Amino acid sequence: MTTKILIGYATRYGSTQEVSEVIASTLREAGFEVDVKLVQEIKSLSDYKAVILGAPLFMFHWHKDVLRFLSRNQKILLDTQVAIFSLGPTHDPYDEQEWRDSWSQLNKELENYSWLMPVEIEMFGGRYDPDLLKFPLKMMAGKTPASDIRDWDMIRAWADKLGGKLK
Numbered sequence: 486m487t488t489k490i491l492i493g494y495a496t497r498y499g500s501t502q503e504v505s506e507v508i509a510s511t512l513r514e515a516g517f518e519v520d521v522k523l524v525q526e527i528k529s530l531s532d533y534k535a536v537i538l539g540a541p542l543f544m545f546h547w548h549k550d551v552l553r554f555l556s557r558n559q560k561i562l563l564d565t566q567v568a569i570f571s572l573g574p575t576h577d578p579y580d581e582q583e584w585r586d587s588w589s590q591l592n593k594e595l596e597n598y599s600w601l602m603p604v605e606i607e608m609f610g611g612r613y614d615p616d617l618l619k620f621p622l623k624m625m626a627g628k629t630p631a632s633d634i635r636d637w638d639m640i641r642a643w644a645d646k647l648g649g650k651l652k
């Protein structure tokens with residue numbers, strides 16, 4: 486019997502969607518049936534044994550669409566296995582303080598959802614592309630170079646570990 490999994494993601498510039506797709510294909514290879522949807526397009530959770538929620542941090546906060554999704558679906562999520570991943574750090578080379586900051590931003594957000602008991606929470610490096618920014622963020626960005634520190638091996642390994650827990 487398959488365990489149907491839903492990956493619900495929020496994104497502004499697309500990198501979280503690509504991470505969601507890689508998690509989905511890793512879980513499919515492990516035998517799961519997986520749907521991938523933007524959180525605002527999720528109509529029902531009743532078909533799913535587990536929900537993986539992924540979203541990036543922006544301006545010290547988790548993407549507002551995923552926070553809204555958590556608030557609206559508290560009742561059903563209490564009866565569903567939930568795993569969480571966030572994208573945040575983008576500095577290349579690795580910046581330990583940046584990772585600590587991203588983790589504390591995520592943990593602070595999740596404190597507001599103390600009813601949520603995720604089976605897994607993970608932080609992945611993200612992608613920063615100044616060409617995608619619009620005014621006024623483009624002005625504020627200065628000369629920070631583009632980076633993409635998404636670690637696909639780490640992402641696949643996390644998906645595999647999660648698959649083991651959800652079986």
Ligand SMILES: Cc1cc2nc3c(=O)[nH]c(=O)nc-3n(C[C@H](O)[C@H](O)[C@H](O)COP(=O)(O)O)c2cc1C
Nearest residue numbers: 496497498499500501541542544545573587611612
């Ligand atoms: C304007 C802007 C603000 C950001 N603010 C934060 C932040 O406060 N904390 C953090 O960890 N990452 C921050 N990031 C990094 C994003 O989380 C990262 O770029 C992520 O990959 C974006 O995901 P998306 O492509 O799915 O929208 C910021 C990125 C941008 C462009």
